[in-house]
Structures are given as C-alpha cells and as structure tokens.
Amino acid sequence: MDLGDPDEALLARVGEGDPAAVRALVARKLPRVLALAGRMLGDPAEAEDVAQETFVRAWKQARDWRPGVAKFDTWLHRVALNLCYDRLRRRREVATETPPELVDEGPAPDRGLQARDVGLRVASAMRGLPDRQREAVSLCHYQELSNIEAAALMGVSVDALESLLARGRRALRAALSDMVEN
Incomplete structure (x- = not known):
C-alpha cells in the first residue's frame, strides 16, 4: 500500500x-x-x-x-x-603529470588501526569500481535502498541492477581477497 x-x-x-x-x-x-x-x-x-x-x-x-x-x-x-x-x-x-600527494590523517590511537585500514581499503576498492557498479553498490548497500528503488533511480531494470551488483561484489571481493580469512 x-x-x-x-x-x-x-x-x-x-x-x-x-x-x-x-x-x-x-x-x-x-x-x-x-x-x-x-x-x-x-x-x-x-x-x-x-x-x-x-x-x-x-x-x-x-x-x-x-x-x-x-x-x-x-x-x-x-x-x-x-x-x-x-x-x-x-x-x-x-x-x-604527477599524482597528488595524499595526506595521511592517521587514526587516533583509541580508534584502532585495523578498522581504519579496512575502511580505507574498502573505500579504495569502491573507487576502483566502474561508475555504474559503484553507484549500484552504494545505493543498495550503503544507502539501503531496495533493488527496485535503486533500479528505478538508476533507470535500469532490476535484472540489470542485480547484474551490476554481482559484478561489483565480485570485483570488491577480488580487490579485498587478501583481507578475507578462510
């Protein structure tokens, strides 16, 4: 309703x-x-x-x-x-000609280095995705939109969105494979 x-x-x-x-x-x-x-x-x-x-x-x-x-x-x-x-x-x-220097803002000691490193790696992996895959993953996983809402927002079918999500997840898994413990 x-x-x-x-x-x-x-x-x-x-x-x-x-x-x-x-x-x-x-x-x-x-x-x-x-x-x-x-x-x-x-x-x-x-x-x-x-x-x-x-x-x-x-x-x-x-x-x-x-x-x-x-x-x-x-x-x-x-x-x-x-x-x-x-x-x-x-x-x-x-x-x-040269890439910009990134300032290391470093985490506060009480925040935990590992959590910061994981966050930076995930953010970097997200930036490495093609634009449409990054958009699909961001809308569904971070913005918490349903697949139907995200597909409508992106102007694609739900099947196309699910394909973008699957490819994006695979690429993220590959980029972050050294972090995953079996």
Missing part, C-alpha cells in the same frame, strides 16, 4: 519559505546525501560541495514540486548522483 511521499508536507513548507522546514529537511536528508557523495567521489570536501548544491537545487525546486511523479527522496538522490558524475567527468578531463 503506497502511502504517498513522506516528505510531501515538509517540502510544501520549504516551498513556502519556512526556515524551520528547511532545517528539518536538511537534518533529515543530509547524512544520506553526504554518505552517497562521499562514496561516489572518495573526497569529503567534494562530497560536502555536492550535498550543498543538491540542497540548493531542492530549495529552488520546492515551490514547484509536484508529488506523484517520483518520491522526493528518489529525486534528491538522482540530483546528488548527477552532480557526482559531473565531478567525476571533470576529474577524467584534467590531466596531471
């Missing part, structure tokens, strides 16, 4: 210029948008920029939002993904 869009009333208040509604919308959606952008881009600063632009677009669209075509959450994820892909395309277009 479809109960409609759970964000519809809040979005209407945002469209009316209600500052409390804007804060509530950002508080409700920002963590997932940031997480998605962070996983797609692998750069927290770029992820914040994408999240900011995503919410600017949501704020501009709020007054004209027409429920029924898609859920607001689906639209918001699509905007964030499109902005991520724009940034990924720009990265490929910029040729550099």
Whole structure:
C-alpha cells in the first residue's frame, strides 16, 4: 500500500519559505546525501560541495514540486548522483603529470588501526569500481535502498541492477581477497 511521499508536507513548507522546514529537511536528508557523495567521489570536501548544491537545487525546486511523479527522496538522490558524475567527468578531463600527494590523517590511537585500514581499503576498492557498479553498490548497500528503488533511480531494470551488483561484489571481493580469512 503506497502511502504517498513522506516528505510531501515538509517540502510544501520549504516551498513556502519556512526556515524551520528547511532545517528539518536538511537534518533529515543530509547524512544520506553526504554518505552517497562521499562514496561516489572518495573526497569529503567534494562530497560536502555536492550535498550543498543538491540542497540548493531542492530549495529552488520546492515551490514547484509536484508529488506523484517520483518520491522526493528518489529525486534528491538522482540530483546528488548527477552532480557526482559531473565531478567525476571533470576529474577524467584534467590531466596531471604527477599524482597528488595524499595526506595521511592517521587514526587516533583509541580508534584502532585495523578498522581504519579496512575502511580505507574498502573505500579504495569502491573507487576502483566502474561508475555504474559503484553507484549500484552504494545505493543498495550503503544507502539501503531496495533493488527496485535503486533500479528505478538508476533507470535500469532490476535484472540489470542485480547484474551490476554481482559484478561489483565480485570485483570488491577480488580487490579485498587478501583481507578475507578462510
């Protein structure tokens, strides 16, 4: 049973210029948008920029939002993904002679080195996936969307999404094989 869009009333208040509604919308959606952008881009600063632009677009669209075509959450994820892909395309277009130096921010001693290393390895393996596989894995495993929701968001069939997920999982398993204990 479809109960409609759970964000519809809040979005209407945002469209009316209600500052409390804007804060509530950002508080409700920002963590997932940031997480998605962070996983797609692998750069927290770029992820914040994408999240900011995503919410600017949501704020501009709020007054004209027409429920029924898609859920607001689906639209918001699509905007964030499109902005991520724009940034990924720009990265490929910029040729550099030497790779940038990565700053080792190192974990705090109380956080545990192994957990940090695992997280970095997984993030690196995710960045190594082709864009569509990374998108599928991010939407289903990190954003916790159902296969049906993720397929609709990506504009593919559920079978195509499951194929992307299977290939992505295989690639991640291969990239992280030395970490898996038998």
